[in-house]
Amino acid sequence: MLKPAYAAPHPLAGGKVQLTVSARAAIDTYVPIVLAYPAPAPSNQALKEGLLRAIAPYPHLLGRFALDGHGRRVLHLNNEGVLVIEADVPADMADVLAAGGMATDVAGFYPTVPEESVGPALLQVKLSRYRCGGLLLGVICHPHIADGHAASTFYGAWATAVREGKGFTVPSPFIDRAATAVPGSTPKPVFDHRSIEFKGGEGSATSQPHAVLPMDKIRNVKVHFPAEFIAELRSRVGARCSTFQCLLAHVWKKVTAARGLSPEEFTQVRVAVNCRGRANPPVPMDFFGNMVLWAFPRLQVRDVLGLSYGGVVGAIRDAAARVDEEYIQSYVDFGGVADANGEELAATSTFGTMLCPDIEVDSWLGFRFHQLDFGTGPPSAFLPPGLPVEGLMVFVPSRTVKGSVDLFMALAEDHVAAFKKICYSLD
Template sequence: MLKPAYAAPHPLAGGKVQLTVFDRAAIDTYVPIVLAYPAPAPSNEALKEGLLRAIAPYPHLLGRFALDGHGRRVLNLNNEGVLVIETDVPADLADVLAAGGMATDVAGFYPTVPEESVGPALLQVKLGRYRCGGLLLGVICHHHISDGHAASTFYGAWATAVREGKGFSVPSPFIDRAATAVPRSTPKPVFDHRSIEFKGGEGSGSSQPHAVLPMDKIRNITVHFPAEFIAELRSRVGARCSTFQCLLAHVWKKATAARGLDLEEFTQVRVAVNCRGRANPPVPMDFFGNMVLWAFPRLQVRDVLGLSYGGVVGAIRDAAARIDEEYIQSYVDFGGVADANGEELAATSTFGTMLCPDIEVDSWLGFRFHQLDFGTGPPSAFLPPGLPVEGLMVFVPSRTVEGSVDLFMALAEDHVAAFKRICYSLDILPSRM
């Protein structure tokens, strides 16, 4: 177990921190990433030394979950450390990647996800050293500690600490979690957050109650969208739009068509929205924690399939715009009321959920792999973990081609062949699909 030796106790050391309402909306699990570094990869000692320097300003990652007197989960900032596992693998990294690469089961490449959250390390690292000198770096971090934006910032700080050496001082992030979720003196939630962000009621959290699909019926697929294809998508939109928006519109169309949904049915997308800059007052972008809510663009199937790309992008953009300072404050007020009442809140996403006719999307498009250069070059491959929710997808910038994007998506096995057949088609009308 690695623990930084502080010259003086961290100001938060020994304290217990309540999870915010943003933390509790995140899925209750560890989020894994696996990165491949060919020889000459950084040494294990350099990685561990850099990790100790990088993590010192992040006391939440060094703590453990505990339970308060009401049985609710809290963060115990006890500096128990980070679990680091080192293994030697009698194989060449290139052969392992060639044998399966992004299609292989990568669960053995990162630490085993603990069955219980209270007690185990919240950040765990596995350094798989291959006989060629290559490295598979597998990391798991609990989602109640950080969202994707915060986690990627920390991983980038770790890489910089290794690359720059002992003279590098890791910048301290903003870590005042309580400041991100301050209810009004008289809380006034005006939206149905119990149904939208959490389980319960018949609100906008889904188009219909979600079924449970056996995990062995969920297939994870990878689709590479070249930069030229994305440029053509943008031109079809006919207005200024982001790569994320045009790709989401496209995949929503194709997933809807592949599922063979009834034209009168409604389908929606759960879109992660970073609330740091949308809150009033804004929260610093270097805040380490969770501060994500979701927008829910919703259309009838006939409109998803029949509208122009510009029309679908417009629906996505309008839904995201509704996550404004008023909505965020309403959500924070809702959390304050729930805390005052001692109410448990359960996030909507669970393993084996079948989102069909809906989908859920996360984006890592703001992340750049060069930020994960530990001193011997950026990773040669990103190996996605299995996505446990049917209809869940993630956009990741291509590791190999600038401007291209890789889509990782979980679909019911009955819909995979149809999706792969049409995923590069730019036709719009259902009759052309």
């Protein structure tokens, strides 16, 4: 177990803090990433020393989940440290990557995901050193501690600490969690968050109850979207839009068609929204924690398929725009009422399910892989783990051609052939 030796106790040392109210809506499992670094890769010692320097201002990553007197999960800032596993592999990394494990069989490249979240290290690292000198860096981190924005900021700080050496001082992030969620003097939730972000409400944020699909019936699909294809998509939207928006509109159309859904059926997308700049007052962008809520663009199948690209992008934008300061404050007030009642909230986000007719999207498009240069160059590949939810997809900037995007998506095996046949069609 790796942990920094503080010259003086961290101001938050030993305390127990509540999870951010946003974190309670996140899925309760560790999120893995795997990055490939060809030889000459940074040494394990350099990576560990840099990790110690980088993590010192991040006491939450060094703590452990615990339970309070009401049985609710809290974070104990006990400086128990980060788990680092080192492995020597008697093979060449290029041969391992070429063997076909890029999208579905990378579980051995990162630490085993704990079955229980209370107790284990919240950040765990596996350094797999290959005979050729290459390195596979596998990391798992719990989203109740950090959303994608916060996690990527920390990984970038780690890379800089290794690259710059012992003289580099890692900037301290904003970690005042109390400032991110201040209920009103009389908390008054305006929206039905119990039905949207959590289980147990009379309504539902989903088009229909989600079925369970055996894991052996889920197939992971990879699609490469060249920069030229993305440019053509943008031109068809007919208005300024992001790469994420136009690609999401396109994939939503094609997945809906491949599933053969009834025209009258409703389908929706669960889209993560970074609420730092949307809250009132705004939360600093360097806030380390989970500050994500969800938007749910929802249309009938006939509209997803029949509307122009601009129309579908508009539906996505409108849904995201509804996650505004009023909605965020309503959500904070809802959390305040739940706390006052000693209530444990169960998120609607689960895995091992079939989202059809819906989809859920995560995006790494805002992340720049050059930020993960530990001193010998950025990673040569991003290896996503097998996605355990049918309908879950991830957009990743391509490492092969600038401006291109790779889509990793889990689909029911019965829909894969149809999706692959039409995924590049713009009709």
